[in-house]
Amino acid sequence: MSNRIVRIANGQGFWGDSIEAPVQLVEGGGIDYLTLDYLAEVTMSIMQRQKEKNPEAGYARDFVELIDRILPQLMEKNIKVIANAGGVNSPAAAKALLKVAEKHNISGLKIGIIVGDDILYSIDDLQAKGATFANMENGENFSDIKDKVKSANVYIGAEPIAKALDMGAHIVLAGRVTDPALALGPMIHEFGWKMDDFHRLAMGTLAGHITECGAQCTGGNYSRWWDIKDYAGIGYPVIEIEESGEFVITKQKGTGGIVNLMSISEQLLYEMGDPNNYISPDVVVDFTGVKIKEDGENRVKAMDVNGIEPTEFYKVSLSYFAGYKASGQLTVSGPRALDKAKLVAEIIWERLKRAGYSFEETSTEFLGVSPCDMEHPPKEFEVNGIVLRLGVRDEDRDKVVRFSKEIAPVITSGPPGITGFAGGRPKPQEIIAYWPALIPKTLIKTSVHIVEEK
Amino acid sequence: MKTVKLYDIAHARSGDKGPNSNTGVIFYKKSDYEFVKSQLTTEKIKAHFGGIVRGEIIKYELPNLNALNFILKDSLGGGGSESLINDAQGKTHGQMMLMMDVEIEE
Numbered sequence: 001m002s003n004r005i006v007r008i009a010n011g012q013g014f015w016g017d018s019i020e021a022p023v024q025l026v027e028g029g030g031i032d033y034l035t036l037d038y039l040a041e042v043t044m045s046i047m048q049r050q051k052e053k054n055p056e057a058g059y060a061r062d063f064v065e066l067i068d069r070i071l072p073q074l075m076e077k078n079i080k081v082i083a084n085a086g087g088v089n090s091p092a093a094a095k096a097l098l099k100v101a102e103k104h105n106i107s108g109l110k111i112g113i114i115v116g117d118d119i120l121y122s123i124d125d126l127q128a129k130g131a132t133f134a135n136m137e138n139g140e141n142f143s144d145i146k147d148k149v150k151s152a153n154v155y156i157g158a159e160p161i162a163k164a165l166d167m168g169a170h171i172v173l174a175g176r177v178t179d180p181a182l183a184l185g186p187m188i189h190e191f192g193w194k195m196d197d198f199h200r201l202a203m204g205t206l207a208g209h210i211t212e213c214g215a216q217c218t219g220g221n222y223s224r225w226w227d228i229k230d231y232a233g234i235g236y237p238v239i240e241i242e243e244s245g246e247f248v249i250t251k252q253k254g255t256g257g258i259v260n261l262m263s264i265s266e267q268l269l270y271e272m273g274d275p276n277n278y279i280s281p282d283v284v285v286d287f288t289g290v291k292i293k294e295d296g297e298n299r300v301k302a303m304d305v306n307g308i309e310p311t312e313f314y315k316v317s318l319s320y321f322a323g324y325k326a327s328g329q330l331t332v333s334g335p336r337a338l339d340k341a342k343l344v345a346e347i348i349w350e351r352l353k354r355a356g357y358s359f360e361e362t363s364t365e366f367l368g369v370s371p372c373d374m375e376h377p378p379k380e381f382e383v384n385g386i387v388l389r390l391g392v393r394d395e396d397r398d399k400v401v402r403f404s405k406e407i408a409p410v411i412t413s414g415p416p417g418i419t420g421f422a423g424g425r426p427k428p429q430e431i432i433a434y435w436p437a438l439i440p441k442t443l444i445k446t447s448v449h450i451v452e453e454k
Numbered sequence: 455m456k457t458v459k460l461y462d463i464a465h466a467r468s469g470d471k472g473p474n475s476n477t478g479v480i481f482y483k484k485s486d487y488e489f490v491k492s493q494l495t496t497e498k499i500k501a502h503f504g505g506i507v508r509g510e511i512i513k514y515e516l517p518n519l520n521a522l523n524f525i526l527k528d529s530l531g532g533g534g535s536e537s538l539i540n541d542a543q544g545k546t547h548g549q550m551m552l553m554m555d556v557e558i559e560e
Contacts, residue, residue: 041534041535042534042535137472137473221467221545223461223465223466223467223548223552224465262465262480265478265480265519265521266465266466266467266478266480267467268478268519269467269476269478269480269516269519269521269523270467270469270478271469271470271471271476272476272478272523273471273476273525274514275514275516275523276514287516288515288516288517288518289518290518290519291518292519322536325536325538327538361538362538363531363538363539365539365540367540389540391538391539392538393536393538429535431535431536432535433534433535433536434472434533434534434535434536436472
C-alpha cells in the first residue's frame with residue numbers, strides 16, 4: 001500500500017459562491033484536483049429555459065469565464081478540474097471551453113463530459129418502464145404536477161467522473177451529480193478503489209461532504225466567529241487523502257479562516273438527516289462511527305467511517321412551476337416599534353381585504369425581534385427599529401401584482417416614521433418548486449465522452 | 455445546578471433539507487454532552503422555536519462527536535423558492551437553538 005497523497009480542493013461551494021476562491025487555490029498551488037459546484041435546485045429549470053431558446057446554452061457560463069482566467073496555470077501545474085457546470089448541456093459547455101483553449105493557444109485539452117442525468121424528455125418513457133416519480137417527502141402523486149415540470153435530473157454518483165479521468169480528461173463536466181461525488185470521483189480514479197469497497201467509498205464521501213460547501217469547513221458559518229482571523233482572505237478547503245481512505249482536511253498556507261475540530265464537526269452535521277444512514281448513490285455512510293482529531297495547525301484528520309451497499313435507487317430532482325410570489329419590506333422606527341409594525345401589517349392586510357383580495361398564502365414577519373421566530377418575541381423586548389416583511393403567494397399573477405402596490409401607501413397613510421421603500425414595488429417572482437423522487441438505478445444509463453480539438 | 459445558555463457549553467450549525475431544517479449541536483465537553491443531552495427534548499425545542507416548527511422534531515445522537523442532530527420538520531415555510539419567509543433555508547435555526555436555557559452541574 002502506497003502512502004501517496006492526493007490533494008483535492010473545493011473552490012466553489014454553491015451557485016453564487018466567491019469567483020476569486022478557485023483562482024486563489026490554483027495560484028496557491030500544491031493541489032491535484034479542483035472541484036466546483038455550480039448547481040442549485042432552481043438552476044436546472046433556468047438552464048432548461050435557456051437551452052430551449054438557444055441550443056448552445058444551458059450550462060454555467062461563469063465556469064467558462066473562470067477557465068479563461070486559470071487554464072494556462074491548470075495546464076502548467078497539472079491541476080484537473082471537476083465541475084457540475086455542464087448543467088443541462090455539457091456538450092455546449094465543452095465547445096465553449098475548446099474556444100477558450102484556442103484563445104490561449106493550448107492544444108491537446110481533453111474535456112470529459114458525463115450525460116444521462118437529464119431525463120426531462122424521457123419522463124413518459126420512464127413511467128412506462130415503471131418509474132412512479134411519487135414525491136419521496138410526502139408521497140404525493142406525480143400526476144398532480146406532471147404538466148408543470150420544468151426540469152428533471154438524476155443525482156448520479158462518482159463512477160462516471162472516475163471513468164472520465166481514466167480516459168484522460170483534464171476537465172470533467174457533469175450535470176447533476178451528488179456534491180461529494182465531485183471529490184470521490186478523482187479518489188476512485190487515483191487509487192483504483194473498487195465500487196464495492198464501501199469503507200473507502202464512505203471515507204471519500206465523508207471528505208467530499210465536509211468540503212462540498214467550500215469555506216463552511218474552514219471558518220465560514222462558524223459558531224465562534226470572534227475567533228476567526230482574516231475572514232476576508234478565508235482559505236477554501238483542501239483534502240489530502242491516502243489510498244487507505246484516511247484523510248486530512250486543511251487549507252493553503254497564508255490564508256484566513258480556521259480548520260479545527262469545531263469547524264469540521266459543524267460541517268459534518270450540515271444538512272444531515274439520519275446520521276446512521278447518509279444515502280448517496282455510491283454508498284450508505286454511517287457518520288456515528290467517524291473519529292476526527294487535530295493533526296497540527298489548521299489540519300484535522302478523519303478515520304474509521306463505515307459504509308454499506310447503496311440502495312437500488314437514484315434520487316431524482318424535479319422542478320415545476322408553482323405560481324407566483326412577492327415579498328416587500330418596510331422599516332418601522334421609533335418608540336413601541338414592534339407594536340407599530342404589527343399595526344402597519346394589519347392595515348395593509350385589511351386594505352387588501354377591503355379591495356376584495358385574498359391569497360393562497362401570506363406571511364408577516366418582524367425582523368430584528370428574534371433570529372427566526374418573529375411572531376413570538378421575548379416579553380422584555382424593546383428596540384427602536386423593526387423591519388416588517390410581508391409576502392404573498394398565489395397562482396394568479398395579477399393578485400400578486402396588486403399586493404405589491406399596497407405596501408408604499410402606508411408610509412403616508414399610517415403611523416409615523418416608516419421608511420425603507422427605496423427599492424420600489426416588489427416584483428412578482430415565478431415559483432419553481434422542488435419535487436424529489438426515487439427511480440430504480442436500472443432505468444438510468446449514464447455515459448462518458450471525451451471532447452477534444454479536432 | 456446552575457442555568458446557562460446552550461451557547462456557553464456548545465456550538466451549532468443548521469441548514470435545510472427540503473421543507474425541513476436540521477441543527478447539529480456539538481458540546482465542547484463530553485461531560486456536558488452526557489449531562490445535558492436528555493434535557494434537550496423535542497417538546498422543549500418545539501416550544502423554544504414557537505410557531506416556526508410546524509411538524510415533528512426528530513433527535514439523533516452522535517456520541518463520537520459529543521453531538522446531537524435535530525430534524526425540525528416543516529420549519530421553512532415550505533422551503534426553497536416556494537417559501538415566503540425570510541429564512542427559507544434554516545440558516546438561523548442553529549443560532550436560535552444556542553439561545554436555549556439548560557442546567558449544568560456546578
